[in-house]
Amino acid sequence: MRLTLGAAAAGLATPLARMGETAWAEAPSSPLLAVAHGPSPAAITRAAIDAVGGIARFVSRGARVVVKPNIGWDRTPEQAANTNPEVVATVVRMCLEAEAKSVLVLDNTCNDARRCYLRSGIAEAVRAAGGTVEFFEENRAKKMALGGEVLKEWAVHPSFVEADVRINVPIAKHHGLANLTLGMKNWMGAIAGNRNRLHQNLDASVVDLGAFFRPSLTVIDGVRILTRGGPQGGSLADVRRLDTVIASADPVAAEARAVRLHGPGAIQPACISMAESRGLGRSRWDQAEERQIEVPGS
């Protein structure tokens, strides 16, 4: 029985290739974050990304992009346990419009990966958009030095490290331990091994993951949110339709904004302030830095 993290650390650590520090320094004209609202998941995803500078700000020609949605559960889109497939497919499509060399979508699922990829609708939608879908192969993961406060080293899937651009596309939902599970926790799907040990120090662990993976862009799916019974839900009674998508180059701001989707009383997960104090982003901003977009249905 191992209770401490990192006890498994053997001398196998491969030196961490310096993760690309993509320029997500704010372009002067773009707001810090955008919140788009409207009946079409694809349209609001596009609008939100356009509002924070457009996809070209994040994806340059020939870039290899990895998109990380949540595909963790054997649930349908209506059950709001996985990222909305149209949101994911729109991100993929936009990357390809920006002439990305490749767009790869994968997740280390909790249920059988085949069922999750299928029932979530994500595999089909991504393929239709021209992206590549792959299962997470445990044996391809490599132990890497994460340099975190609690996660010193862990096995990571190389696709996430080798990519030029990482885009995090989580869904906003309830979670028994984190209260809300949003952006940084989504990176648990990029690592291998006994990930469930992280729950013993969940907040610090997910901040370490957020610091390691540093996405260029975070797009949070608030089309449907799970208000109870998270993270996999199952009952439609716990699902609320908000028709919202949040986009930001700042993962902390995006996450902090998504907490508010759960209503004024929602408790901000501790990982947000921890991430802010570690310089990963801002959890406070002026109203002027946020752009609200209404995308009416046609």
Add this chain to the structure above:
Amino acid sequence: MLRKIRIPVQLGFLLLFLYLLIRTLGTGEDSLGSPVRIFLEIDPLVGLTTWLRTGALHGLLALSGITILLSFLLGRFFCGWVCPLGTLSQITARIARPRREERTSDSWRPSQRWKYLVLGAVVAGSLAGSLWTGLLDPLCLLIRSLTVGFAPPLERILRGGAALLASGPLGTLSEPAYRWLRDNTLAPRAPSYEQSALMASILLLLLALSWVRRRFWCRVLCPLGALLGAVARVGTLRLRQSESACSGCTLCTFHCQGAADPDRMGGWRPSECFVCGNCTASCAREGLSFGFGRPRLSAIFPSDWVRRTKPATTATIGGIEVGRRRLLIAIGIGAISGPIGRASPSRGQPPASLIRPPGAGTEYEFLDKCVRCGECMKVCPGNGLHPIALEAGPLALWTPALRFAHGYCEYHCTLCGQVCPTGAIPLLSQREKERTVVGLAYVDVPLCLPYAYATPCIVCEEHCPTSPKAITLVEAEVRGFDGAQKSVRQPRVDPHLCVGCGICEYRCPVEGDAAIRVYATGRTGEGGPFDFSLSRAAPRGRETEEIA
């Protein structure tokens, strides 16, 4: 001529068999959609013994009647043309013994009668309460050995080798090939099984016996071969031997796969002949050919039963003489194996740690049907099903059980019931499956992190698939090791909601014994020390809306 057709047909059946075995793989769809168990359904030993045991033929098992009819017409063509284990035995023999210059004959030996004793014991067993089919039927044995014994190491070599090559100069060539193989033949997660090495060894041993004598398994041991041989004996297939053409070279018998003595004038043995056509092809003087004759129905009854001219010392199965005493002993062994097997575990109560696949009736209902083919173990997407050892008594050897240390039962999955050839695991609708209870989870409080160490952990609750969740978190004020008061959430299982899927046990981060474990109590259709089945009959607050 016959041989020229037989070889491609035989290889075709071997490839079809392997293809169907590989396709015994979930795709993520609810239904598997291909007839992967067809080889088991045309296997008359599976059909006959499960029919004797249960009085019914499940699903397409009646197809095996066609095999019997065809064998009546065509002899043991199944052994020579169709059976993949036969083909593999033959290939092994071929690899080990290349054609030799010096030709020795390979004629019938009395040991070839043993298989009838094996058949006698298997049939007597299935009448008396023990279904041995799974241990000895060639198709069950082969599917199980390949699934449990060979697939996991092969997959490991493939994945590991590809990962090695990928980083080297050959990567651009090897990766596309690997990806194709991976996407078409492998599950996302590499499976592993209990008793894997044993299953592999058994098959290797049986194949290696081909080095002792060609197709040793088929000639000497196989109960299916014995059954088909008995049918062939009374059937219509004949080998026409031309006495005038024969020079006595015995080449035909040297090439004969079955040791059926094609060189003995009037002494060819239809029960041993695989209809491989080697004899007709090898005879330079064209002295041999296959044809049909009138059925030898009289061979069913030995002549001495009718005339009693000499003391009865032999018994016959389809006209094949086996020592009567030996046959009685074999039947006796088969017959007492039922009562002996059922003496343990007592009262048919297997250990509570034994979790059967979803919907598998009571223990004896299950053992009466399961032929241990391992189809369910192959298809299980959670790698939850494994062959068990002797913990539930000898009758249960190598039957499947859920092992949550290795995997779990995927909540919406119904695949094992789709592939089981005998209905030992029933075909459940998705809705029925979600309500089928295989066991009940218990929190082991002294191990559970929030209880024992005041450490936060909600992994079991997070993974619990029922809606509402069978695991609820109860907020508790506890004192940490530093003496400070803190609040933790502790998991608690609602026995009315838990179905025993075991994903909680599988995902529990406490290594060794998980801190939440599933025991076979109160499973659907059965009582038990903690029987919640009565209160479960009216499920409380289970999800009402249809899950697509």
